[in-house]
Amino acid sequence: MPWANCNLEIDADAAIRQLEAYIRQTAGEHDAQGLLTGLSGGIDSAVLACLAVRALGPDKVHVAYLFDRHSEKDSRAKAELVANWLGLKLEIEDISREMAKRGVYASPIMSGKGQPQWFNRLVQNLYQRLFGETPFMSSLRLGSQETSFSACKRRIYDLAIRPIVNGFDIRHIYRRTRLEQVAVENAWLLLGGANRSEILVGWFVKGGIDDLPLQPLSGLYKTQVRQLAAALGVPERIRECAPSPDMRNGITDEFGMGISYRTLDIILDLLARDLPDPTIQASGVSPRDLALVRTLRRLSAWKRATTPATPPVDGGPASALRVTSRQKSCLRTE
Secondary structure, eight states, rough: OOOOOOOOOBOHHHHHHHHHHHHHHHHTTTTOOOEEEOOOOOOOHHHHHHHHHHOOOOGGGGEEEEEEEOTTTTTHHHHHHHHHHHHHOOOEEEHHHHHHTTTTTOSSOOOTOOOHHHHHHHHHHHHHHHHOOOOOHHHHHHHTTOOOOOOHOOOOOOOIIIIHHHHHHHHHHHHHHHHHHHHHHHHHOOOOOOOHHHHHHSSOOTTTTTTOOOOTTTTTTTHHHHHHHHHTTTHHHHHHSOOOOOOTTTHHHHHHTTSSSHHHHHHHHHTTTOHHHHHHHTTOOHHHHHHHHHHHHHHGGGSSSSOOOOOOOSSSSTTTTOOOOOOOOSSSOO
């Protein structure tokens, strides 16, 4: 029986060197005059921007923050913090007018400047209690066309969830389109900051800003991106913030997916080894969490139909970057 190394730690220094080399090489292959990436205020984009600066220098790296009236209040401040830390000028653009043209705010639930955190969380919790799954899971089901909804579920989804999902999709697709336009105009290479964890469960918008062809971090679990952030000295405020899709006030990644990144990453890593369920559960994984991740992977397969470039670094179980662990249990102390 293969032993599961549930310690997801990698050789951060080696990974950073490989990522820097990849960015330099890729920029050269595309004859790019510079690199462009979006700064969301989150840890992934901060790590990517830092690696780009280390690879090419600040004069060759360009960062942008595109927001609308529903964006979280502190996202801009966090994006500015990262840009200032790296010595970069942050291009800021309000896309609210473009979102209004595309009908993002037409629904009552999307009108105004957005609902308060307690309301957004209440809607998701009530939906999950009624139908036994998160709105995110339902959106994957619809995209995969795996199953049809009951009339009641369809009605509630259309009224309370679909406007939010559609607005999220439209924002991310527009952000990609806009940054691609800027990149072409300036002969810059556009890089995306998606990680392995969110790609494997579909926590991204197909055709959006996290679905770009070049995603240097796409071979690393979120846990490993956090490790790189610590090694690179990313500001603590960025490292300590709960990852958020900037979708709705109070909706973090983990709340939206229904599972923590720590648990998700461990399960994804164990599944990558093709281990039987009893072996995975013996590592401390609950049947509920295992079933959830299996379902997310299956229902999100349609989002991965277009394969991005091969990741320059691999944080998976067979990676030479992985640090040996003596840990026997993944999620519990024995």
